[in-house]
Amino acid sequence: MYDVILFPTDGSEGSASARDHALELAADQGATLHALYVVEALSHEASVHSMVLEELTGRGEALVEAVAELGDERGVPVETAVLEGNPAATIVDYAEANGIDVIVMPTRGHSELTKAVLGSVTDKVIRMGTVPVVVTTLED
Template sequence: MDRATMYDEILYPTDGSAGSDAAVAHAVSLAELADARIHALFVVDELIAGADRWDAVVEREEERGERALDAVAEAGAKRGIDVEQHLRRGRPHEEILDAATAYDADLIVMGTHGRTGIGRFLAAGSVAERVVRHSEPPVLTARARE
C-alpha cells in the first residue's frame, strides 16, 4: 500500500488540553505525508453538568471547543492540510468511535495525559484508553510532555 492511500481521512479528537494538543503535530505531519484530510473533533461531554446548569456549561464548553478546533485548523493551514471541524455532544469515547465510522477514518490520532500509578487508576477508563480498546481503525496516541 503506498503512503498516499494508507491514510486518506485522519480523525483528531481534541479537548483543548495539553495532553490533547501533544498529538496535533503528529496528525498534521501524517496528513501532510499522506495527503490526507484531518477531521478535528471536539465532544461536549453530556455528563459535565447537572440539569439546572446545563445550558450555561454547554455553551461555555462549545466555545472552548470552537477555540480548540480553530487551533487545529490553523495548524493544518500552515502546512496546507484540509481540516474539517466537528463539534458533537455526547460521551466522548462513544462520539469519537462514531465519528471514526461516520468520517471513514483510516487513523485516529489523539493525545493522552500519560497518567501512571494511582493517577491512572483514578482515571481508569480514560477516553484514550477506551478508544484504543474499541476502535476499528488504528489509534496513535501521543503523551503530553512534562
C-alpha cells in the same frame, strides 16, 4: 496509506503534541484531518445545563478552529466538528461514520493504577473502536 485522519482534542497539554503529530502525518500522507471536540453530555435536568453547554461548545469551536488555522498554514485540509456525548463513544462513532483511517490521540502518562481504576478516553477508544489509534506522549 491514510486518506482521512481524526484528531479528537480536549485542549489539554497532551493534545498539543498529538495535534502536531496529526498535522505532520496528514501533510506527509496528503490526507484530510478531522478535528473533533466532544462536549461531555451533562444531565439535561441540570438548571445550568444550557449555560455550561454553550460555554463548552464555544471552547470546542475555538479549539477545532485553531487546528484548522494550523492546517491552512501547513497546506492540510481540515474539517471540524463539535459534538455532544460520551467522549469515547462519540469519537468511535464519528470515526466509523466518517471513514476515518487512523485516530491520533494523546496519553497523559497516568500511573498504571490510575488507568486501571479510572481508565482514559484514549484507552476506551482503543478498546471500543475498530480504527487504528496512534497514541502520542507528552514531551519531556
